[in-house]
Amino acid sequence: MPEGHSVHRLARQFDDVFGGQVLAVSSPQGRFTPAARLIDGQQLVSSHAHGKQLFLGFGNDLVLRVHLGLYGAWSFGGDEHFSGASSIGAPRRVGESEQAPAAYQGQYDGPPEPVGQVRARLVSAHGWADLRGPTACEVLTEVQAATARAKLGPDPLVAAAGAFNLAKGRGTAADIAAAAAAAKKEFIARLGKKKTPIGTALMDQGLLAGVGNIYRAETLFRCNIDPFMPSNELSAARAAALWDDIVSIMNDGVRDGKIITTRPADRSGVGPIWPENAYYTYQRQHQQCRLCDAGIALMEVAGRKLYWCPGCQPKARKRATR
DNA sequence: GCCCTATGTTAAA
DNA sequence: TTAACCTAGGGCT
Numbered sequence: 571m572p573e574g575h576s577v578h579r580l581a582r583q584f585d586d587v588f589g590g591q592v593l594a595v596s597s598p599q600g601r602f603t604p605a606a607r608l609i610d611g612q613q614l615v616s617s618h619a620h621g622k623q624l625f626l627g628f629g630n631d632l633v634l635r636v637h638l639g640l641y642g643a644w645s646f647g648g649d650e651h652f653s654g655a656s657s658i659g660a661p662r663r664v665g666e667s668e669q670a671p672a673a674y675q676g677q678y679d680g681p682p683e684p685v686g687q688v689r690a691r692l693v694s695a696h697g698w699a700d701l702r703g704p705t706a707c708e709v710l711t712e713v714q715a716a717t718a719r720a721k722l723g724p725d726p727l728v729a730a731a732g733a734f735n736l737a738k739g740r741g742t743a744a745d746i747a748a749a750a751a752a753a754k755k756e757f758i759a760r761l762g763k764k765k766t767p768i769g770t771a772l773m774d775q776g777l778l779a780g781v782g783n784i785y786r787a788e789t790l791f792r793c794n795i796d797p798f799m800p801s802n803e804l805s806a807a808r809a810a811a812l813w814d815d816i817v818s819i820m821n822d823g824v825r826d827g828k829i830i831t832t833r834p835a836d837r838s839g840v841g842p843i844w845p846e847n848a849y850y851t852y853q854r855q856h857q858q859c860r861l862c863d864a865g866i867a868l869m870e871v872a873g874r875k876l877y878w879c880p881g882c883q884p885k886a887r888k889r890a891t892r
Numbered sequence: 893g894c895c896c897t898a899t900g901t902t903a904a905a
Numbered sequence: 906t907t908a909a910c911c912t913a914g915g916g917c918t
Contacts, residue, residue: 573899622900640900641912659912687912703912705901775901782899829899852899873906874900 572638574621574780575823576658576668578727580644581619582734584626587652587697588614594693595634598684605709606690608632619731621722621779623706625715633715636690639705648697649678658827659702668827722779723760724753726817730824758809761801768804768812769797769876781816784852785823787877788831789815791850796883797876803886836860851877 572580595610597603609628616627626634636642643659646652658668681691681698690701701707710718725731732746760777761768771777772786781789790797793812795804804812819831830848837847838860850860855868855877864881 576899637901639911640898641910642900643912689911703910705911773900784899786899 572622572659572668573782573785573820573823573829574619574725574727575820575829576827577622577624577638577780578619578731578824579668579827580624580658581617581731583646583658584614584617584624584699585734585738587646587648588692588694588699589617590614591694591696593628594691596691596693598688598691602690602707605707608709609634619725619727620719621725621775622782623718623722623779625719627712631712633710633712634690635706635708635710635715635718636701636704637706639703641702642704643702645700645702646697647678647681648694652678652694652697722775723777724756725779726753726813726820727780727824728753729817730821754810754813757813758806761804761809762806764801766801767798767871768795768801769878770872771801773872773874778816780820783874784829784849785816785820785831787852788829788850789819791879791883792819792831794882794884796885797871797878799886832860851879853877 590613592611592613593609595606595612597606609630609632612632613629614626615629616625618625618627622637624634624636626636628634638644638659641659643657645657645659678696681693681700684691684700687702688700689704689707692699729746729750732741732749735741736743736746757778761771764771764777766774769786769790772781772790773783787797789812792815793808795808795812819829822831823829828844828848830844832843832847832850836850837843841847851866854866857866858864859866859879859881862879862881864879867878867880869876
């Protein structure tokens with residue numbers, strides 16, 4: 571699935587192209603039809619991402635919660651007023667871009683006939699959005715939506731989302747700074763209480779919301795942390811540095827529409843930056859590390875593939891203090 | 893066409 | 906720990 575950065579991009583996209591507009595909501599596939607009727611014809615009043623989940627608020631106080639899961643994807647289209655038409659979701663192959671294609675050209679005649687399994691379709695006067703293959707797509711009350719969000723850990727992109735809202739005249743800089751500080755503090759505190767390996771903890775959406783398999787592998791490499799180290803053996807200072815690194819590379823992901831975690835000095839001079847030179851360890855098993863002589867290791871852990879460099883991410887020799 | 897894979901989560905065993 | 910779920914693309918026969 572797209573990791574948190576993609577969902578934050580989606581939240582911005584919905585805000586930009588549908589914000590304040592009345593939407594026709596349907597389910598060409600049929601599976602979402604009863605819930606779609608609850609928000610059909612309502613105005614979109616908010617668009618928010620928390621980790622990998624998207625929350626769209628409507629004028630009748632109902633909330634559409636969407637989780638793309640492993641395969642879900644949104645596709646968009648519309649006329650010249652429908653800026654940023656794009657398709658953001660699960661890349662179908664390594665190296666696929668999450669960036670928007672060229673602007674729509676030609677006459678806009680409304681959304682196309684649905685092809686395949688379109689779970690939900692949102693249509694405004696100027697464009698449309700189709701949702702396919704989500705793990706979750708449901709209409710909730712505000713209380714239910716708050717309950718869903720309460721299960722999620724701090725989001726490294728909380729400040730980025732705040733900056734976007736600030737530019738739209740919502741919120742204050744002071745509130746954003748406070749939220750970002752609180753998120754970081756909470757992350758550090760939660761890690762300190764967990765004995766689970768740090769590589770597992772980073773994938774726990776209740777501990778930290780938005781990091782997935784690529785960011786997990788890449789940030790642990792960048793911070794020289796052994797993925798099997800118990801979370802509570804990481805010093806508070808290293809936990810803070812880990813948070814800062816996650817914030818940094820995920821902010822880049824929001825900006826770029828793709829995950830690039832390599833520092834410029836560490837990229838090979840051969841081939842483009844992305845995807846060949848975008849990662850340190852993800853899907854680089856058996857290849858030589860970019861920084862040392864070791865080969866990148868791969869092991870299946872809890873059903874997900876974990877990549878790391880045994881040379882750059884050595885086992886801690888002594889117990890760190892917190 | 894068939895099999896495998898994928899930046900994910902949940903429930904059953 | 907395993908299976909199930911949702912979808913599309915690539916490589917294979």
